[in-house]
Amino acid sequence: NAGVTQTPKFRVLKTGQSMTLLCAQDMNHEYMYWYRQDPGMGLRLIHYSVGEGTTAKGEVPDGYNVSRLKKQNFLLGLESAAPSQTSVYFCASSWAGNNQPQHFGDGTRLSIL
Amino acid sequence: DAKTTQPTSMDCAEGRAANLPCNHSTISGNEYVYWYRQIHSQGPQYIIHGLKNNETNEMASLIITEDRKSSTLILPHATLRDTAVYYCIVRVVSGQGTYKYIFGTGTRLKVLA
Numbered sequence: 059n060a061g062v063t064q065t066p067k068f069r070v071l072k073t074g075q076s077m078t079l080l081c082a083q084d085m086n087h088e089y090m091y092w093y094r095q096d097p098g099m100g101l102r103l104i105h106y107s108v109g110e111g112t113t114a115k116g117e118v119p120d121g122y123n124v125s126r127l128k129k130q131n132f133l134l135g136l137e138s139a140a141p142s143q144t145s146v147y148f149c150a151s152s153w154a155g156n157n158q159p160q161h162f163g164d165g166t167r168l169s170i171l
Numbered sequence: 172d173a174k175t176t177q178p179t180s181m182d183c184a185e186g187r188a189a190n191l192p193c194n195h196s197t198i199s200g201n202e203y204v205y206w207y208r209q210i211h212s213q214g215p216q217y218i219i220h221g222l223k224n225n226e227t228n229e230m231a232s233l234i235i236t237e238d239r240k241s242s243t244l245i246l247p248h249a250t251l252r253d254t255a256v257y258y259c260i261v262r263v264v265s266g267q268g269t270y271k272y273i274f275g276t277g278t279r280l281k282v283l284a
């Protein structure tokens with residue numbers, strides 16, 4: 059059971075380039091989340107999804123887009139990367155309903171030059 | 172949103188109990204307290220959560236004060252592998268019937284041999 063898998067693990071981009079981060083979960087969870095973590099800080103929520111075909115904004119959504127075309131996948135896109143988006147990105151998933159903990163992947167380390 | 176306050180760092184001798192405090196004085200009645208830990212730069216690992224009663228599982232115990240303004244995570248017999256950053260998180264209701272985690276900066280626990 060792989061849990062939550064993030065692809066790629068590392069990436070370096072130039073300012074203005076675009077890319078997509080992929081999150082896949084094999085636990086049949088309804089909810090999925092994207093966070094970013096900057097040095098010395100806790101995680102901040104970017105976007106989340108409560109089901110296939112639905113997405114919503116979190117605390118820091120600007121500069122990012124997401125899609126959830128399949129239940130098991132949640133994609134995070136950067137249309138025009140900026141140095142301020144250099145961060146570690148974590149994906150998480152959980153069951154729907156009250157009292158369900160989120161399960162996290164091991165992150166994607168993204169550097170924007 | 173409720174926020175948490177934790178000590179920046181703590182040390183604990185191997186084999187001893189590690190008691191990690193957390194203040195969440197603005198927590199609302201229906202907001203849960205969750206604890207996660209992050210080892211090196213891996214994804215956060217779920218430990219335990221609670222609302223108002225004390226909780227125990229195979230990893231740890233969670234003690235929540237009667238007024239719910241603070242809590243303590245207890246690792247009963249700390250090992251070197253418990254060295255990590257521990258996050259006390261308040262889970263608040265978000266849109267679309269889901270929840271979001273409000274992360275603080277965490278406590279860096281170092282278990283000493």
